[in-house]
Amino acid sequence: MPINLFIASAGYGSRLRPVTNLYPKPLLPIAGQSLIDRMIDRVSMSVDINEIALNVHYKKEQFEKWNEAKQYQFFEEEELLGTGGAIWNAQNFFKKQTSLLINGDVLTDFDWKGMLEYHENSGNLVTLAVQDREHERRVGASGKGAFICIDKAMKDPRVECWFGYACVVLYEPGFLKYLPAGESHVVPFWEDARNAGEKVGVYDIGRESEWLDLGNVNTYAAGVLESMNGVKRFFAEPLNIPWDCQIDSYCVVEQGVEIGGDVQLSNVILLPGTKVAQGSRLQNCILGPGMKVDFDYTEASKNSDLDTIGNGGSDRIYRRRDEGVVLDYSSIDHTIERQKTLTQRLLAEKVSVPQIYNHRPKARQLVLEDWGDDTFRLWSQGKTQEQILGKAKECLVELHKFQSIAEPLRDKVFNLDVLMWESSYFLERFIFRVAGLEDEYKKNQAQVDAERLSLANQVNGLDKVLMHRDFQSENVMIRQGSVGLIDFQGAHYGPALYDAASFIGDPYMDYDLDLQEELKNYYFSKCAHVTDTSESDYNRCAIQRHMQALGAYGFLSHIRGKGSFEFYIPVALKMLNRELGLHQNEYEALYSLVQSAADKLSIKVN
Template sequence: MSKDISGAKDSEFLTQSIKGFILAAGFSKRLRPITEHIPKPLLPIAGEVLLDYVYNFLKSSGIERIGINLHYKAKEIEQYIKDIKERGFSLTVFHEKEILNTGGALYNARNFLKDSPFLVHNGDIYWDGNLKEAIKWHIDSGNSITLLVHNCPPDNKLIVDEEDNLIGMNSSAFSLQSLFAFTGVAIYNPEVLELLPEGPSSVIDLWLKAKAQGLKVKVFPAKYSFWYDIGTPKGFARAVFDKLKRNFTSIYVHPTSTGCELIEPQGNIVIERNVRIKKSFIGKNIIILPETDFSPETTLISNCIVGKDFMLSISNWQGKKEILTHGGSTRNYFRENDNVFCQWNEINQEFDKTVTIGKFLKQKGFPVAEIIEVSKEQKLIIFEDLGDLTLYSWLQCKRNSEEILNVYKKIIEHVANLHWKISFEASELKANLPEFDYTYFIWESEYFLKECVEGVFKLNLSTIGDTYLADLQQELHLIAEKLSKAKKVILHRDLQSQNIMLKSLNSCHSEAQSAEKSSLNYEVYFVDYQSARCGPAGYDIASLLWDPYVELNDKIRQELVNYYIERAFNSLANLQPLAFLEELSLCRIQRHMQALGAYGFLSLKRGKRNFLKFIPQAIKLLMEDIEESPIELPNLRNLIRKLKNFAHYRFC
């Protein structure tokens, strides 16, 4: 089932007249005891209130006027709506003295809805579907009702014919091919309001009545990257934990909460606003709701939602197979039976490199996940499970300088060993690795100009003058030329905080540990090494210590750079500190250009728009790199200054 809207006529009132309506009056019985404390529309999803999300989602889809029905805990929800009006939050509220159900809610708001098409969104659906496309198709097709549907067994109950007309509800007489599930979103023309009875009723009855009277009731295939019905504790947990993955982390801590450092994380951890953790414990797949003081009685808290006076089990929330999102990767990762499976779309050089490099590094004692099984026929590599805790996730909790230094020093010991010992025991491997040469450095800088400067910021370089552009390119060529002459070692090549795993050495602890002991409680592992190249050592150090994903202060960076130089000397490397510092300075510039190019490409061409949030920090770091560069780069400085100004308005 697909829709071609390429030839659809323009609809003048598409974004000007259509209204939205959020169904939010229900008792939310399936979510008790959570909703005895927090109304379902006000549930937090890793720092974001559900009602805020749905409201902003409708607004971003071109819907300006939005209504909402309220009954259960109506005063709390209405007070919340009033409190956030200063952010431009404007909702028309319809109170229900008694629950009117989905159809009765529309009848109750008929005077608000009667003069234009309107979209109805269930208040417990959290997704990012193609609303604009659906609205346009509804209007241009002349439908009276359009139901947004998807294939979601066992909820496939809508019977649909070959022309996407709604036929009825589930019956064994129909093929499974004709069944679809309702997403919780529908678009209506105002004439259908006349079919609603006064008092409580269901929209399902409205659909069937409209069909019986010859009105066009059709379905539209929803497209989305995520869809969750959060009306149950498990559905709510899945939505929250999936948001963590989409934000490349396994830990979220609201800035107003305290005590995160007392948790030894072994899975997803979500700590909402004004939480106070008072006792140490091991945490795995837990959500701590707002305003909770938590002092657990056991050392292991897992698979639960914690509130003020309850702990609700969410065991088996992910099923047997847990889907893992892996940053910008095009490969599919999932966890099953305590192993991590990497499914490739096709067998290519990176598949073979992953196996070859992984086995070699493991043999040399460099900490990577053990490769358990390889199947080219199934395009599959099975890895040892290292858990969920990346360096990036670990840093989401407030850490003191001593903890941070201890963990980073562990990382640097391994990296120095890779650069200055393993590299010189790997002549055969090095011969088969691509080289970070002049051509590749130029490719990276052009990638930055194309995918970030032109792609994200829409700055057309051809309009800024031939002389300026030639001078800018000359500066980029100078950086590439200098770095291409540096001594080559085996590089991880993408040594950022999301590619470094921390695995607990202990299974439990019963009391808070000192910063030193806590940070030494993890073993370091490295993932995503298949892009390894031979290049200047400073590139890995720049990637690690000037990572846009995390903020390290200059004092910590300087101590860690000195520690790396010291470890390199201990490895008998012929490393000249001053020459290395100059190399490192240029590598910082090069790496940040590469990262900005990647953020632009992944956001705009791969649809992973969460990468956009890292652009302002990467630009800030690149500006600092240029100011501290050993060579003058006036044209690059001017370009980054422009981007920095744009970023302030575009992303802040």
């Protein structure tokens, strides 16, 4: 049954100042999404919403701007009317059908459908969501779930169970007759309805359900940081983090933030439009335009990663369930439909990729075939070189099938812009941030940039196919001896040799040169149309790929806080140095820069 949704949004948020000097509480940023958008998303995943409305007063103009593309109903309060007066003022909304009211300053998610079913089956006029925890409003209930009272002191002898109020209520239209006109607080009228013989009940959302009142700076900070499901960094796109910005522990950077040079951030939330001055040292604080406030935060003890699988560079969250592998994707992940289309085309041409069993758009979940835990890298542990070589050849055959489908997607072209971005990424994330060689780059900037452009033009000129773009040992699964490909949603239309160089020169595997040469010759003989320039074309693709990989390792280890990626920097740098050495006359400045990086980091590359 569809219901109406009402978000209580009129309050000043006085306890959360100075943050609420910038925003009303429902529009507070929560890692790329406003609190109110997050709430609407969570509810609409579980139940059908007919109409949405808000009461507004404080910073009404911000709500109006936010609502331009949504056209939700507003009920303005010229003076604040209280929790009961808000319902009375919006009686034309509440009289239509069952309505769910949520306070606009709570971060919560639970079994919304379960609460609605309980409300319907019990015949309640009013159902309060409650939770077994401390709260300034203690809800007293009978053992059968009937509402008895609100009593902070918890002394009412009629009560069998005490709960914390969750600031979520389901109302039937009939409740309106108990409300007076004008300003009021709603609690006495729950009791009036109960005393009149109406059924008023409670619904326990469970101790494990997410619930947090963002009533002050500390709880707001906790809500933002804990909303990221164990990921310690959030950076809104487009990413604009200077290479020399040092980041430790949690860090949230919202849209439109400008960060100066030589900045250090630790447990910091940067609100939209923030400008961080050069040389700033920020710790345990929220920073916004014209505002800075400190917070106390102790990391939650529960580990949200316990049931997740995969530990690579992706921010996607996968969980193993009886129905398959469940991908929980975010509201800003726009690759799902592309992944579905590409999966269908690949399976139709017998390419081994996980099937999609189910797509639940409301829940933002994709259920995938479970190919187990054995990536090619893990499978190869303890295997002989002959076994590894044989399976690697199978991987290259599967890659060739992937690259040869009749209808490749061409919406993402691996063109000159992408290639130049990759080498810029290498400079900013590895040469500048990891190696600290920005000054050395600037001494020979014109020549380095000319060589980057020359390399990009040569790679861009190669024939294009469906290119995986991240074809390496962690994106190949081995199940019962068979090879399968994963993580291809970012596939591009680009040169086949880029994928081959990615796999054969994979720093995760670090094949010896003889094995690399054998795999390359196998790929040329079985999978590629060989020309007089294939060898040099392959080497150029390998240079391009290893620059991208070093940029990624620098970004993931020094910005995302995934320190394990530092382990692969020496291997990738050694490979890049060798490949540049084969074309030293063409890429003299790049070769010299890589040599300097190796010296600076004390990495032996020759």
